[in-house]
Amino acid sequence: MTLASITFAGSESPPSPGPADFDLPAVFHIGEFGVTKPMLLVVLSGFLIVGLFARLARPAAVVPGRGQFAGELVYGFVRNGIARENIGSHDFMKFVPYLFTIFLFVLVNNFYGLVPFIQFPSMSHIGYPIAIAVMSWIVYNGAGIAKKGFVGYLKHETVPAGMKGPILLLLVPLEFLSNILLRPITLTLRLFATMFAGHLLLILFSLGGEYLLLHSENALRYPAGIVSILLAIAISFLEILIMFLQAYVFTLLSSMYIGEALADEH
Numbered sequence: 168m169t170l171a172s173i174t175f176a177g178s179e180s181p182p183s184p185g186p187a188d189f190d191l192p193a194v195f196h197i198g199e200f201g202v203t204k205p206m207l208l209v210v211l212s213g214f215l216i217v218g219l220f221a222r223l224a225r226p227a228a229v230v231p232g233r234g235q236f237a238g239e240l241v242y243g244f245v246r247n248g249i250a251r252e253n254i255g256s257h258d259f260m261k262f263v264p265y266l267f268t269i270f271l272f273v274l275v276n277n278f279y280g281l282v283p284f285i286q287f288p289s290m291s292h293i294g295y296p297i298a299i300a301v302m303s304w305i306v307y308n309g310a311g312i313a314k315k316g317f318v319g320y321l322k323h324e325t326v327p328a329g330m331k332g333p334i335l336l337l338l339v340p341l342e343f344l345s346n347i348l349l350r351p352i353t354l355t356l357r358l359f360a361t362m363f364a365g366h367l368l369l370i371l372f373s374l375g376g377e378y379l380l381l382h383s384e385n386a387l388r389y390p391a392g393i394v395s396i397l398l399a400i401a402i403s404f405l406e407i408l409i410m411f412l413q414a415y416v417f418t419l420l421s422s423m424y425i426g427e428a429l430a431d432e433h
């Protein structure tokens with residue numbers, strides 16, 4: 168039983184959170200085109216990231232201050248902890264700008280979900296995870312084709328090393344499906360579903376607690392409402408970790424796919 172399904176004596180049921188809460192109305196229109204809150208947040212994230220790191224990098228001191236040190240720490244985390252580890256020391260540098268951008272873009276748009284008066288993770292709209300997943304798909308496939316040629320790359324991705332004979336009739340389609348077709352789908356769904364579900368839980372417990380405390384006439388409204396609000400706070404702290412992990416995992420998997428595309432053996 169969900170909170171939305173409970174009927175309280177002497178009052179109507181509380182609001183029922185659902186997918187409709189993510190279908191936000193247009194903030195303003197440009198002709199017939201409606202500009203929504205998630206669109207504005209995505210654009211804002213670009214200005215925030217560029218502005219922040221331009222400001223942090225401006226001193227360019229040999230002995231960095233706190234701001235420059237923080238920026239270098241994030242860059243070093245992506246450069247050495249993700250790109251170098253998964254792509255290899257020979258080829259990783261050319262992909263660091265892309266991976267660094269993707270990490271920050273996903274991270275900022277996830278953290279919007281916990282910023283007061285914004286409180287909406289852009290990645291809970293599936294169009295944005297789809298777009299960056301397709302970008303990663305193009306990058307790692309393009310890198311593999313550039314190194315091995317189209318036919319060589321296709322063979323690399325679909326024919327496991329050392330496998331011969333009739334078993335390839337089964338393995339080649341499966342490898343093609345897994346390595347070429349399904350990766351952008353799994354990248355998309357992992358990020359989207361996590362952000363969607365987390366935000367939906369926050370809506371559920373926040374609205375449920377507010378309804379119980381202020382509008383319900385049930386005898387248990389106060390203890391139940393307090394518990395609901397406390398759960399919303401606890402989920403918010405958990406979401407901080409999850410939002411970071413989703414940005415990390417998306418970037419990590421993108422780097423792993425690039426590394427695999429460039430590897431000499433499948």
